Amino acid sequence: MKSIVTIQNLNHYYQEGKERKQVLFDVNLKIEAGETFFLTGESGSGKTTLISLIGCLRSVQEGSLTILDRELRGANENQLMNLRRNLGYVFQHFNLLDFMTIRQNVQISLELQENFNPDRARSQSEAILKEVGLGHRTNAYPRELSGGQKQRVSLARALVHRPKLILADEPTASLDSKTGREVVELIQRLAKQQGSAVLIVTHNTRMFDLADRIVRIEDGKLGVGYGEQISLILPTLTDTQLNEISSNLELRTYEPHATIIRQGDRADEFYILIEGRVDAIKEDENSQEVLLRQLKQGDYFGEIGLLKRRKRTATVRVVADAEAKVLVMNREAFLQMISESNLTNAVISHQSFQRLLSERLVKKSAG
Numbered sequence: 001m002k003s004i005v006t007i008q009n010l011n012h013y014y015q016e017g018k019e020r021k022q023v024l025f026d027v028n029l030k031i032e033a034g035e036t037f038f039l040t041g042e043s044g045s046g047k048t049t050l051i052s053l054i055g056c057l058r059s060v061q062e063g064s065l066t067i068l069d070r071e072l073r074g075a076n077e078n079q080l081m082n083l084r085r086n087l088g089y090v091f092q093h094f095n096l097l098d099f100m101t102i103r104q105n106v107q108i109s110l111e112l113q114e115n116f117n118p119d120r121a122r123s124q125s126e127a128i129l130k131e132v133g134l135g136h137r138t139n140a141y142p143r144e145l146s147g148g149q150k151q152r153v154s155l156a157r158a159l160v161h162r163p164k165l166i167l168a169d170e171p172t173a174s175l176d177s178k179t180g181r182e183v184v185e186l187i188q189r190l191a192k193q194q195g196s197a198v199l200i201v202t203h204n205t206r207m208f209d210l211a212d213r214i215v216r217i218e219d220g221k222l223g224v225g226y227g228e229q230i231s232l233i234l235p236t237l238t239d240t241q242l243n244e245i246s247s248n249l250e251l252r253t254y255e256p257h258a259t260i261i262r263q264g265d266r267a268d269e270f271y272i273l274i275e276g277r278v279d280a281i282k283e284d285e286n287s288q289e290v291l292l293r294q295l296k297q298g299d300y301f302g303e304i305g306l307l308k309r310r311k312r313t314a315t316v317r318v319v320a321d322a323e324a325k326v327l328v329m330n331r332e333a334f335l336q337m338i339s340e341s342n343l344t345n346a347v348i349s350h351q352s353f354q355r356l357l358s359e360r361l362v363k364k365s366a367g
């Protein structure tokens with residue numbers, strides 16, 4: 001898949017009086033075309049700094065940041081401005097101009113583009129307003145709209161020029177939870193239609209199921225702490241358990257085709273798939289491989305060997321077309337987790353039972 005954003009070893013500093021304070025530390029990140037990517041983290045962790053660097057609104061000081069294969073480090077203002085034309089911005093407070101109609105607000109984005117044509121711009125603006133459900137209000141002014149409608153206008157403005165990357169900084173913070181969810185679903189739907197990537201900064205854990213990928217930033221460092229991801233996958237854990245577990249996890253990346261666990265090996269780890277897809281495969285008596293199931297982001301595996309027996313009952317292998325990222329928990333941490341949470345134990349045991357049952361059915365139908 002094509003990378004829209006590639007960040008390598010990015011550091012960022014602010015000057016505070018005589019001191020230089022580092023706020024981003026060795027950030028490495030890729031955002032692919034068509035992907036909805038959530039960036040989350042505590043206040044002051046560096047989210048706005050990072051999104052404004054990606055948005056070409058700040059100069060890159062150290063490391064590499066490329067957008068659409070163009071390096072931002074060392075880029076001059078003219079080059080940054082050209083790159084900004086490929087981006088769409090959605091803000092928490094909508095940032096609409098009150099003295100313009102909503103159609104004019106949307107059309108501004110097109111006026112900044114090269115090859116601007118007023119008639120075409122007008123019809124494109126009307127078309128995108130229709131897409132966001134405001135086709136009947138094109139001549140209204142922002143003050144006549146609700147918060148959710150204003151955010152739809154700002155969405156239309158961000159998307160009308162078909163940007164390759166949409167950056168949304170807390171787009172739902174001024175909205176109630178239902179409207180916020182509708183707005184994120186809409187961003188996602190329109191972005192997928194256009195093949196654009198979306199980067200959303202949000203604290204709102206209730207939206208996390210909409211993300212293709214969630215990355216947390218803590219004190220300027222990416223990808224540390226996996227509490228939110230695990231809470232979605234194993235919602236029966238308490239916050240204290242989540243904190244303890246997430247500090248005991250290891251993140252591993254496996255290449256396409258790599259074998260993560262092998263049938264017959266000793267079971268000593270539990271895995272949570274946070275990116276990519278893997279196949280669970282059973283080898284029959286004639287050494288023929290039978291696909292049991294494909295697992296995707298949010299699924300976990302490796303529990304059968306830990307719960308029931310010491311040996312792996314199946315092989316788990318990464319699919320051929322993309323790498324997979326997994327959070328790995330060792331046997332002791334896994335056993336402690338299920339001994340401390342009866343509900344989690346029940347949920348995982350139930351899944352393990354269902355899987356064993358379906359393996360028997362597969363075996364039976366193969367035989």
Ligand SMILES: Nc1ncnc2c1ncn2[C@@H]1O[C@H](COP(=O)(O)OP(=O)(O)OP(=O)(O)O)[C@@H](O)[C@H]1O
Nearest residue numbers: 014015016023041042043044045046047048049050
């Ligand atoms: N212009 C600036 N000058 C000095 N320090 C700054 C500046 N902007 C941000 N900081 C500091 O950099 C750190 C990261 O700030 P940033 O705004 O990126 O965090 P954030 O995660 O977006 O926070 P929030 O969720 O509150 O918006 C914070 O410690 C902040 O105080």
